[in-house]
Amino acid sequence: MNNAPIIAEQLARHFGDVKAVDGINLTVNQGEIFGFLGPNGAGKSTAVRMLTTLLRPTSGTARVAGYDVVKQADEVRRNIGVALQDAAIDPLMTGYELLELQAVLYGIAATKMKQRANELLERVGLTAAADRRVATYSGGMRRRLDLALSLIHQPAVLFLDEPTTGLDPMSRLTLWEEVRRLNREGTTVMLTTQYLEEADQLADRIAIIDHGKIVREGKPSELKRSVGDPTLLINVSREHSDAARSVLARFGDMRPTAEGTLGVGLRGGAERVAEVVRALDEAKLVVEHLELNQPSLDDVFAEATGYRLEGADNAPQAG
Amino acid sequence: MSTGRSVGILAARSIRNIRRLPSAFFPALAMPIFNMVVFAGTFFAVTKIPGFPTDRSINWYMPLGIMMGAAFAGVGLGFTTIRDIETGFYDRLRMSPTSRMSLVIGPLMGTLTRVVMMTTVVIAIGIALGARFSGGVLGVLCLYIAALGLSTIGAGWGLGLAFIFKDMRGAAIMQLSIFLVMFLSSAQVPLNVMDGWLHTVARVNPATNILRLARVGLVNESNVDHLSFGAVWGGLLAILLMGGLSLGFALRQLRKLSN
Numbered sequence: 113m114n115n116a117p118i119i120a121e122q123l124a125r126h127f128g129d130v131k132a133v134d135g136i137n138l139t140v141n142q143g144e145i146f147g148f149l150g151p152n153g154a155g156k157s158t159a160v161r162m163l164t165t166l167l168r169p170t171s172g173t174a175r176v177a178g179y180d181v182v183k184q185a186d187e188v189r190r191n192i193g194v195a196l197q198d199a200a201i202d203p204l205m206t207g208y209e210l211l212e213l214q215a216v217l218y219g220i221a222a223t224k225m226k227q228r229a230n231e232l233l234e235r236v237g238l239t240a241a242a243d244r245r246v247a248t249y250s251g252g253m254r255r256r257l258d259l260a261l262s263l264i265h266q267p268a269v270l271f272l273d274e275p276t277t278g279l280d281p282m283s284r285l286t287l288w289e290e291v292r293r294l295n296r297e298g299t300t301v302m303l304t305t306q307y308l309e310e311a312d313q314l315a316d317r318i319a320i321i322d323h324g325k326i327v328r329e330g331k332p333s334e335l336k337r338s339v340g341d342p343t344l345l346i347n348v349s350r351e352h353s354d355a356a357r358s359v360l361a362r363f364g365d366m367r368p369t370a371e372g373t374l375g376v377g378l379r380g381g382a383e384r385v386a387e388v389v390r391a392l393d394e395a396k397l398v399v400e401h402l403e404l405n406q407p408s409l410d411d412v413f414a415e416a417t418g419y420r421l422e423g424a425d426n427a428p429q430a431g
Numbered sequence: 432m433s434t435g436r437s438v439g440i441l442a443a444r445s446i447r448n449i450r451r452l453p454s455a456f457f458p459a460l461a462m463p464i465f466n467m468v469v470f471a472g473t474f475f476a477v478t479k480i481p482g483f484p485t486d487r488s489i490n491w492y493m494p495l496g497i498m499m500g501a502a503f504a505g506v507g508l509g510f511t512t513i514r515d516i517e518t519g520f521y522d523r524l525r526m527s528p529t530s531r532m533s534l535v536i537g538p539l540m541g542t543l544t545r546v547v548m549m550t551t552v553v554i555a556i557g558i559a560l561g562a563r564f565s566g567g568v569l570g571v572l573c574l575y576i577a578a579l580g581l582s583t584i585g586a587g588w589g590l591g592l593a594f595i596f597k598d599m600r601g602a603a604i605m606q607l608s609i610f611l612v613m614f615l616s617s618a619q620v621p622l623n624v625m626d627g628w629l630h631t632v633a634r635v636n637p638a639t640n641i642l643r644l645a646r647v648g649l650v651n652e653s654n655v656d657h658l659s660f661g662a663v664w665g666g667l668l669a670i671l672l673m674g675g676l677s678l679g680f681a682l683r684q685l686r687k688l689s690n
Contacts, residue, residue, distance in 0.1 A: 166522055168689045189528040200519030204451045205444065216440040217527035219433060245451075261523070 115178065116141050117269045117300045118163060122172035124324075125158050132158040134324035135172060140302055140317075145295050147315030147332075148304040149409070151421055155324040156304040157197055160273050163302070164194045177269050190218075193262035197273040197304075200258070203247035207238050207257050210246065211264060218265040232260040236290065252283030259290060270294065272303045276310060288314055308409040308421055318409070320416055327416040332409060339407035339415050341377040343367055344388060347401040348374070356399075359391050368414045378404065437533035438540060441524075445511075445541020449548075456545065459507060463500030463553050467493050468560070474619070482623050484650035493557035494574055494645035495618050498638075500553065501546045501578040502613060505585020506605040508542045512593040513601060525688065535681050539586050546582045550575055562649065566658045570648010573663060577645035580670030581638070585609060587677025594684035612638045637673050640665035 118140035125133045133155040140146040150156050161167040163176055165185040174181045177191035201210060211229035220228060233239045236256035246254065255275060262270060272291065276284040291314060295301050305311050311318050312332050319329040328335055341364055348356045353374065360366065360376040363384060369375040378384055382404055392399055405411075413421045449456045470492040478486050485491055515521040524534055554562075554571070564570045588608065592601040615629070616638035625633055633639050644666025647658055 164526055166525060166689055186528050189526055192526075194526050196519060196522060198519055200521075200523050202444070202515070202518070202520050204448055209444075209447075213440050213444065214523075214527070216433075216436045217524070217529045219436075219528070222436075 114139065117178075118146070118174075118176050118302060120159070120163065120172065120174040123159065123162060123169050123174050124171045125162055125167060126170045131324045133162065133169075136319075136321070136324075136326045138319060138326065138329075140300060143295070143298060143300055144316045145291065145301045145303060145314050147311035147318035148302060148321060149306070149308070149311045149318050149413070149421070150304075150321035151306055154321045156306075156321055157273055158324075159321070160194075160196075160271055160302070160304055164192060164271055165189055190265070191267060192269045192271060193265070193267035194271045195255070195258040195262045195273065195275055197277065201246045201254055201261075204245060206243050206245055207233065207249070207260075208242040210257065210261060214261045214264045220265060228264060232263060235263075236260045237286075250283075252279050252286070255279060255283065255287060256290075259287070263294070268300065270299050270301045272301060274304055274306065276305070276307065284310075306421065308413070312409050320413055322413075322417045328412055335412045336407040336409065339377075339411045341379055342381055342407060343375050343405045343411055344378040344385065345369060345373050345375045345401075345403050345405065346392070346399050347372060348392075348397055348399055352397045355395055356392065356397050359395050359397065360388070362391065363388055367411070368419050370420065434530045434533045434536075437529040438537040441533065441537025442540035442544065445538050446544050448511075448541075449545065455511075459500065459504055459545070460549050460552060462503065463496035463549060464556055465496075466499055467496030467553060467557060470495060470619075471560070477620060480620070480624050482621070484621055484646075487561060487563065489557055489560050489562045490649040491646065493553065493562045494577070494642065494649060496557075497550050497553050497574065497578050498581055498618075498642060498645050499609075499613055500549050501582040502585045502609045503606075504542055504546050504549065505582035505587075506589035506609055508538055508586040509589020509591075509593040509605050510602055512538070512590055513597070513599060516593065516597050531682060531685055534685060535587075535590060535678060538590075539583065539678075542586050543579050543582060546578050547575070550578045564648045565651075566648025569658055573647050573658075573666075574645050574649075576670070577641050577666060580644075580666075580674055581641050583674045584670070584677045587674065587679075587681040590681035591677070591684040594681070594688050597688075612636065617642050637669035640669040642666075644670075 116139045118138065120136055120138040122135045122137065123133060124131065124135045136159060148156050148159065158167065162169050163174055163181060165181050165188050168182060176188045179187040179191070181188050208229060211232060212225060215225040215228060233242050236259060238253060238257055238260070241249065241253060246257065249257065259275070276287055279287065291301060291303070303314060315332060317329070317331050318335070319326045321327070346356065356374055357366065360374055364377040364379040367375040367377050385404055410420055467489070471489040475488040477483060478488050512521065554574070566573070589605050592605055595601065615632045616636045617633055622630065622633055622639065644663050647662050
């Protein structure tokens, strides 16, 4: 029997005709940081809500920490910590009061409660703000408190749903470091994100979800290698765009890019850049900008979905 | 997992918010006082109707003010729960392994504490304005029991609707239902002076029995037996039945929240 902390089999959730999550299979191994990557509306949060017992699946099964999310929901809850998107915190309460509330709801003995709350406040750097109402906290402070709340009962599995969305770069780095630290201490982490860099930096393995389906899964390095050739990006004036496209197409397959940029998967890699430049020059095309990018997770995403995650708000959404 | 501790801390959160969000509590305190004073002052002539059970209008309308305040305090729990659902805070409570019962009973205890405070203040003002408890301490106790009971019924109803609608669409139904239940009862005049369909509806409306329980210590001063079991059992039964049903409704809808 598979003892992985998170296993989903054909897990699906439909809202009327909308298939928010469309039969995903997923295994997160013990001690991993697993990144769940996708644009807004791809189905990440819906999947997490099912795995954390907040939402009942339409079909399929899932086991978290060894327990069925529907039939053994209480056992699942006892073994997981969750920090949902948009830190769900009562602004009228203080940080300490929230930790106290969380401790009681998780059955932590009164004698240990204060010590545990103080440990966590120190860990996330909120000791000085513990007695202030949460309404006065910055976004970063709220996220850190949310993380502390999710850790009160020392869960074996931690779900972080877009934990750094809306945070400044410094707060983001602080939170990343804390996630790494927790993982080093043995916590299995499932992290949803729409940030490629976050998935690349933190995750041991990632799954890319689009329109409710997992379209790629693996280690970031393997996924990037699977894309193959590096991407050559060029910018030319609008009237030369079609001509440039036909030149580039001779050197590899065209790849999806942001508007105004042309991209080709350059067969043969960096050695052929000079050849491309000569070909563009012979076609009398003025190149405004040229860069060669090694395969990134965005390339993996683009190859799998046909559009790029950066600027993916324009992409069609699954709900 | 101790349900008692969970109930206690959830009740404490609700009570603490009286101090932290007084703008939400004071209107709930002012409304029953306003209702009592305005009704007693405006409709003092109803006491002249033959068969009216008291000659003091304040004795009749003070319990009504308290009962309306208690009912609205009850459904008010639905409003605050909608706020918690909308901000996502309720997800935090649902994701905890504490019993679902404690998620209903804890906030309810906070609401009932507010109702005790409101009832005490309104009784004090009512007595200052001339209300007299001929039923003594037992009569006062009946008024508290009726207020707490009606508030529990309102809370269960409000919570259930909050879990169904998950947003402020449920608020209008909560308020409308309280007005209908209260005004289609013996809220304004006793059953014996009603006639027609209103009499029929009021007679079967459980709120009539609960109002009777609330008023039992304040009316029929000349009748020494007016505080007998026969006068209060209908109200107690209505509270037990309706309270059980409404809390069951809330619990059922809470469990269906993840569907």
